[in-house]
Amino acid sequence: MSTVTRDAVQMRGVDKYFGEGDARTHVLKTTDFDAPLGELVMLVGPSGCGKTTLLSVLAGTLNADGGQVSVFGERIDQMKPAALTRFRAQNIGFIFQQFNLIPTLTAAENVSVPLLIQGKSNAVALKRARDVLERVGLGHKAGERPSKLSGGQQQRVAIARALVHEPRLLICDEPTSALDRENGTLVMQLLRDVARSADRTVIIVTHDSRIYRYADRMAEMEDGRVFRTLDSAVAIAAEHSGHG
Incomplete structure (x- = not known):
């Protein structure tokens, strides 16, 4: 059932494990995360802290092992696979770190x-x-096919693919990692414009401190949990003034 909310994403008490037996690893540890409508939210933290796993759970590409995951007021953790696939196709766009372009197809x-x-x-x-x-x-x-494009050009094709159906939620895993400053600025200005729409949200996992200034909100992760959220550009600038 839908509920009225200002948040595009609400995660409450989410757990995620990988592996079995002695090799079982607790990757997300009863974590909470919010991403309001009309904002560009960055998710930062050291490698291995659970950022990409959190993105995958809120996108519905991984199932949570506990807790609640709501996107636009819909409990995606309770959806059956066919309904979840339809919901994602209609509402969510993805920018993957590995591009995932189809080599036999042109950019268009x-x-x-x-x-x-x-x-x-x-x-x-x-x-x-x-x-x-x-x-x-x-x-x-x-x-042109992907083999004829540079890494930065392939990244921009992947970004265009994520934007083409005008998703309400855009999920980005290191979108500027393969881009120089000029193209990184172009892409971030585009993503910021998308996030300015009142009914849309952009969530970015990044290690690229050059782009921190574009964030409206920053969630900081460590050891499987969001431990702090900076909820304004002023707070982000004050905390990370030495970066970028």
């Missing part, structure tokens, strides 16, 4: 995939894909 064809999944015609999907590629500075590469 890769970007069009989410629209084809939604049932759009090939012509409509490709036109929209080319428009979004223009926005990330790659309109001239629309006909």
Whole structure:
């Protein structure tokens, strides 16, 4: 059942384990996390603290082993697989650290995939894909396959693919890791514009201190828990003034 909330994402008391027996590891430890509508939220912390696992649980690509996970007021932890797949296709976009582009498709064809999944015609999907590629500075590469693109260009294609169906929640795992300062700035300005929409939210896992200034809110993780949240750009700047 839906509930009215200002938060795009609410996680309460979420646990996640990997492995069995003596090798079982408690990765998320009864953690809470919120991401309000209309904000760009960054999730930071040392490698191995559980950031990517938290993203995967709130995106529904991993099941929580305990706790509650709500996205736009819907308990995705209680959804059956088919319903969850539909919900994700309609509401969530992903920017993966490893790009996950299809090597046999052109840049425009890769970007069009989410629209084809939604049932759009090939012509409509490709036109929209080319428009979004223009926005990330790659309109001239629309006909190229991934093998002909640099790492930074492949990253921008992946970002365009995540944006093409205008998801309400955009989840990003190190979106600027392969980008130089100029292209990182281009991408972050685009993501910030997306987050400024009243009914959308962007969540970014990052180690890139250059982009901290774009955050409206920063959740800091350590040892499987969110231990502190800085809830304004002023607080983030005060705490991380030596970065970027």
